[in-house]
Amino acid sequence: MGKNLFESVWEQHTVRELPSGQTQLFVGLHLIHEVTSPQAFQMLRERGLKVMHPDRTFATVDHIVPTDIRDRPFLDDLAEKMMVAIEWNTKEFELPFYGVGDPRQGVVHVIGPELGLTQPGMTIVCGDSHTATHGAFGAIAFGIGTSQVRDALATQCLSMSKTKVRRIEVRGSLKEGVYAKDVILAIIGQLGVKGGMGYAYEYGGDVIDAMSMEERMTVCNMSIEGGARCGYVNPDDTTFEYLEGRPHAPRGDDFAMATQWWSSLASGEDASYDDVVSLDGFAIAPTVTWGITPGQSCAVDECTPKLDTVPDSDRTGVAEALEYMGFAEEQPVVGTEIDVAFIGSCTNSRISDLREAAKVAKSRKVREGVKALVVPGSVQVREQAQKEGLHEVFQEAGFEWREAGCSMCLAMNPDKLRGDQICASTSNRNFKGRQGSPTGRTLLMSPAMVAAAAVTGSITDVRKLMN
C-alpha cells in the first residue's frame, strides 16, 4: 500500500522523535494575526528568544479591524492597543506585516493563498482553528494555541502527535444552486461535529476534483467544525494553475520543478487510509443550519427535527438548540424571518463567493428592515470585485459594502448582532453568542442563499430565484 499525502508531508517535515514519543515537526509557513500572537511575542521576550525563521513567518490583521471607518487610532481603545502591539512586535522581530492600508491585508486564510504563500506539501500553522483552509492546496495545515505560536516562532517547530487519516469521497456531481458550503455542511451533518476527532480529512472524489481552488478552500475551512484539526485536497492541475504567477509562488524553471515535487506528494491510487467514507454529491441540497453547532443542519426544504426521532445521545443538545434558536420541532426552516444578512469570513468571502451572491442580488432589493453587509475577505478581493462592478450591484440592492476583515464572523470589531437578532450568515460557526450578542442567532448557508434571504427577508430556497 502506498502513502497518502498526509504521511508523506509529515515524514518530510519530521525533525526527530521527542522523548515524549511525540514528533518534532518542522513548520513550513507560520501565519500570524493580532489576537493570538501578542502573548506569544511577550513570552519570547521574557525568555530572550528570537524568531528562528522570519523568512517563513507572515503577519496581518483581520479579527479586530473595523470594516467601515479605518482611521487610526481606532475608535475602540482595546482594538487600537492590539493593533499597536502587532505593529510593534512585527517590527521588533523583523517580520513581514500586512497592516491596515496595505494592499495585501485581509483575513489570514484568504491572503495566504492569494499571495501564493500557501503551497502544496507545506506544513502550515496559525493561531487560528480555520487554518485547515490552506489544506485545499495539499498542505498539512492546522490551528494552534498561543503557547504553540510561541514554540513555532522560537523554533519553527511544534511537538505534535500524528493523527489518523480519513478519506471522504464526494461522488458524482452537484445540482444547480448547490455549492461547496453545502457539501461541507452535508459532510459535517453526516459525520457529526465530533466525527473527525483524531483524524485528518482527505477530501476527494469527482465533486472535489471538479471544484475550483476557492471552493476547495471553503470545504477544507470547515474541517475543524467536523472535529478534524486538519483537512486537505490532493494537489492537481487546478492547484498549479491557481498558483502560477502569484507573488510568492516559484517562477520559471523553479515552478516546473515545484510542480514535480508537489505531484509526487499526492496520495497515490494505492494509498491506504484509516477510514474511508463516501457521499453522493447529487443528493446534496442547499443546506441551512437550524441549531447551535454546524452539525445541526438540514436541506432548505426540510424541517427541524422531531425530538422523539433524534438518537438519545443527541436529544438534550437538540432540545437546547431548538429552544435557543426559537424553533419548534418539525418547523420548516424556509420562511424563517431574518434581521441581518452577512456575506463574509474565511469560509466564503472570496471573489467567486461574491460573484454568486451578486447574481442573486442583481436587480433585487434587500427587504426593508434587514441589515445586509458584504465584507470581502481581503483588499485584493475587494478591488477585484470593484473592477467587476459587484460593489455597485450590492449597493444598489441595499447591501453595505465594507472593507476587508473578519467582521461579523466573530464580532470582535464593531459589527455585531443585537439582542436575539437572527442572521443568515456565510461564516462557519453558529455557536451561541458567536456573532457578538449573547442571545444572537446564526443560520449558516452559502453566499447565494444568504443573498436570497436578504432580498426576500426570510430563509428562501435560492433555486427559486435562479434563471
Added chain:
Amino acid sequence: MATTSTDRIRSKVQGRAVPVRGADIDTDRIIPARYLRTVTFDNLGEHAFEDDRAGGGHPFDDERFQGASVLLANANFGCGSSREHAPQALMRWGLHAFVAESFAEIFFGNCIALGLPCFVVSAVDAARLQDAIEVDPNLMLTCDVGGQQVRFGQQVVEAKIPEGPREQFLKGTWDALGQLLEDKEAIAKTAQSLPYVGGTWRKIRT
C-alpha cells in the same frame, strides 16, 4: 535551557470539582470573543463562561463549587476556536485539571502546553462523577496522571491520558519549548531538505 524541572511535574491533581454539563461546549462559550481584545491573559478568569452565567444557575456561580480545582465535563469539550484564552480563563478561575468524555484536539493541546492534564473517561463515568459531586460538593477527587484514574470516596474510575502527554506531565516536560530547542542542528537539516525553504527548488534534482 533545562528541559525538566521538578516543580513542573504534574503527577496528580487533588481537590474538589465543578460539574459543567452538556456536549459540544465551545471555546466561544468558555470565553466570549469580546474578552480576546487584550494583549495579555490576565483577568480572563472572572469572565469564564460569562454569557452562559448571565442566564443564571451556572455551576461557576454556585457557592458549593467555589474553590474547585477539577472541571467535570461531557463530550467534545472545548470545541471550536483555537483560542488559548479558554484554558487560560479556566486556569485563572482556579482549575488545574479537566475530566471529560472527550476533548476537542486544539483545546487538549493548549492544556498540555499550560501543564493542565485532561483525563478522558467513559460517558457513564463522566455522569457518575458529575452526579457524585452534586450530591456531595465537598468530595475530594484525586486525578492521578501516572495511574490513569480518578479516585473519589471509595471509588475509582479509569481516566485516560495518551502516552505522549502523560510522559510530559510526569517528567515535567509539558512546556515543549525547551525540548524543541535542544537540537537546532536537526531543525536546520530538515529546513535544508525542504525544497521550498530558502527558495532553492534546484535541490530536488538531487
